Amino acid sequence: MVKIAASILNADFGNLGQEIKRAEEAGAQLLHLDIMDGHFVPNLTLGPQVVKSLRPQTRLSFEAHLMVTNPEKFSGPFIEAGSDLILFHLEVIPKPEKLLEEIKARGVKAGLVLNPDTPAETILPYLDALDQVLVMSVNPGFGGQEFIVGALDKISMLDAERRKRGLSFEIEVDGGVNPKTGALCRKAGADILVVGTYLFRAKDIKEAIKSLQM
């Protein structure tokens, strides 16, 4: 069954604790924390201090999606804040091996993120060092955007590659995911769907999660 990573970017930031509880009780498996520095993307969100204060409020696994120009500076503080997985963009660290090893040496999972314009070929040399690949289906920075269908080919290409090489990294997709686009992603080989707006704006968040796992 596909896993659901609830993205809080479009949740009610004035009641983050309750919003996270809502997602947990509704059946989300992961909490997707969109960390933005206002440089790599034109938006600014939350820092390690906020993540630290959210940590004790839920049993959900925390994945920190670092949309920052210097992830080597921020991976440590977000690990100390309680992240179980650090995702950073290949676009800012063309040679990611060292940072990937540093993250995993701390007992935390590590993944790379591909923006819509970044070809999947660029990530192939690093696949065996990854726990997860995050395929962006929107240009990062904001929730509530339209799904970019080009993400589907990337997902299937990565799925074929992991079968061919007998690798076990998970494929996650992020941006504009709803039951329709989510079904296409699952079919292409995605294991985890990041869902923000569709979840937190739904009348019934539990039904919303069920509709993504049909």
Ligand code: DX5
């Ligand atoms: C965008 C973020 C995504 C986004 C997903 O930069 O990385 O996680 O919040 O939100 P929706 O599901 O609203 O597109």
Ligand code: ZN
């Ligand atoms: Zn994200």
